[in-house]
Amino acid sequence: MHIRCIAAALAAAWTVASAAQPAADLVLYGVVDVGVSYELHGMPSNDSGSVGSAYLVQKGGNHATWTLSQSGLGQSRLGAKGSADLGGDWSALFRLESAINPAGGNLTDGIGSIIRNNGLPQAQTNAFADSSSNGQVFARAALAGISHPVYGSLTAGRQSALQGDMIAQHDPMAGAFAFSFLGFFGYPSGSGSSEVARWDNSVKYLGSAGIFRFAAMASFGGAVARDDGGYAADLGLDWKGLTADLVHTRKQDEVSAAPLTMPQMLGARSLGLDPGRSFAATVFDAESWSAGLTWHWQSVQLSGGAEIIRSANPEHPLALGFVDVGGYAAGAVNNAAFSHPRRQTIGWLGLRYTPLPLLDLSAAAYRLRQNSYAVGAEAGCSDGRAPACAGNETVLSALADWHLSAQLDSYAGVAYSHVVGGLASGFYHAVNAVPTIGLRYRF
Numbered sequence: 482m483h484i485r486c487i488a489a490a491l492a493a494a495w496t497v498a499s500a501a502q503p504a505a506d507l508v509l510y511g512v513v514d515v516g517v518s519y520e521l522h523g524m525p526s527n528d529s530g531s532v533g534s535a536y537l538v539q540k541g542g543n544h545a546t547w548t549l550s551q552s553g554l555g556q557s558r559l560g561a562k563g564s565a566d567l568g569g570d571w572s573a574l575f576r577l578e579s580a581i582n583p584a585g586g587n588l589t590d591g592i593g594s595i596i597r598n599n600g601l602p603q604a605q606t607n608a609f610a611d612s613s614s615n616g617q618v619f620a621r622a623a624l625a626g627i628s629h630p631v632y633g634s635l636t637a638g639r640q641s642a643l644q645g646d647m648i649a650q651h652d653p654m655a656g657a658f659a660f661s662f663l664g665f666f667g668y669p670s671g672s673g674s675s676e677v678a679r680w681d682n683s684v685k686y687l688g689s690a691g692i693f694r695f696a697a698m699a700s701f702g703g704a705v706a707r708d709d710g711g712y713a714a715d716l717g718l719d720w721k722g723l724t725a726d727l728v729h730t731r732k733q734d735e736v737s738a739a740p741l742t743m744p745q746m747l748g749a750r751s752l753g754l755d756p757g758r759s760f761a762a763t764v765f766d767a768e769s770w771s772a773g774l775t776w777h778w779q780s781v782q783l784s785g786g787a788e789i790i791r792s793a794n795p796e797h798p799l800a801l802g803f804v805d806v807g808g809y810a811a812g813a814v815n816n817a818a819f820s821h822p823r824r825q826t827i828g829w830l831g832l833r834y835t836p837l838p839l840l841d842l843s844a845a846a847y848r849l850r851q852n853s854y855a856v857g858a859e860a861g862c863s864d865g866r867a868p869a870c871a872g873n874e875t876v877l878s879a880l881a882d883w884h885l886s887a888q889l890d891s892y893a894g895v896a897y898s899h900v901v902g903g904l905a906s907g908f909y910h911a912v913n914a915v916p917t918i919g920l921r922y923r924f
Contacts, residue, residue: 512555525546537876542910560621574634591609599740611676616806655835661845669827698713702733710733725774735765741762748812843878881893
């Protein structure tokens with residue numbers, strides 16, 4: 482589906498909202514973000530997925546390259562949101578938001594970017610990434626609800642997970658794809674799976690009392706014909722420039738997508754599946770705990786946080802050929818990747834300084850540590866012999882963002898990434914350094 486379909490859908494939303502009684506307040510908005518990157522150990526770009534360039538070190542990165550990058554500061558998007566007064570301080574609200582890729586003018590499709598690499602030798606792969614945006618018209622949001630200044634808000638539909646909301650609040654790089662580990666890899670926002678950074682069939686409540694905030698969220702299983710239910714809770718605090726959050730999430734039947742190997746493609750075809758619409762799926766149940774802290778003082782902002790994600794084999798295994806988000810089919814399924822649970826610990830710390838009203842300077846450090854979840858002869862390994870061995874990844878980044886106007890940003894920055902042990906298994910290079918410059922227009 483092309484961008485004109487989104488425009489037609491948003492125009493229809495405008496018409497419906499304008500016709501509502503009482504009259505609705507409607508806002509159409511968007512972000513277009515494009516730039517240029519130099520990858521020290523990179524790979525060809527991909528205009529399909531959320532992350533079209535190898536901003537951080539990737540397994541297939543094998544040569545220096547220049548790329549036209551997109552969404553360096555965050556996902557380019559188009560959306561509509563509105564509210565209507567219901568009386569008695571109650572209001573109705575809605576939001577529709579699409580993820581777009583300026584490089585190709587198409588809807589963002591993470592699994593589509595993965596499928597483009599099906600059957601390719603590692604040296605010939607291009608940049609790809611799993612995502613919650615997989616070609617859906619309103620991949621980022623499709624929700625409606627009610628709100629009250631005292632009783633809070635209740636929304637239902639497709640909406641961001643509480644874990645992702647916490648990261649957006651406390652990531653010093655604000656989720657920038659080109660400069661943030663948390664932005665480039667969507668799985669911290671999805672408590673282990675990038676696809677679950679947004680929940681279908683979900684209900685979310687947000688409320689507050691004095692300096693405290695609280696939120697709860699639940700997803701009803703069966704959104705994509707599997708028991709993918711889950712729940713999350715957040716306890717927050719806002720006090721004298723200090724913002725803090727504690728989040729707990731549990732989600733069943735999470736899926737991590739990867740390209741099919743050539744034998745897997747042949748196997749999928751023999752079962753009547755289209756290899757051009759199929760991917761390799763790793764299925765697991767996940768639970769995460771996280772905390773974030775941000776402190777504002779005059780022109781300085783300090784942000785930090787930590788997340789622990791535990792992934793285990795699914796209680797309800799999925800069958801070969803199950804349909805995932807975006808309508809793609811699983812051409813190969815692994816329900817036994819975590820016979821020994823995987824534990825990922827992520828920590829981050831950063832600073833944002835505003836020396837001038839129109840200039841933001843940011844620096845951040847991120848650290849991922851993975852336990853050894855290998856079994857058998859490789860149990861307890863900490864080298865690069867297998868992806869299940871213990872390992873870590875370090876990301877350091879710096880960014881200058883100049884606000885040329887209320888709508889236009891010009892930015893320049895660099896990200897350095899380094900993988901060790903199991904997280905470097907099969908990589909051509911263990912390090913990457915990627916400077917990026919770009920423009921972001923918002924309306």
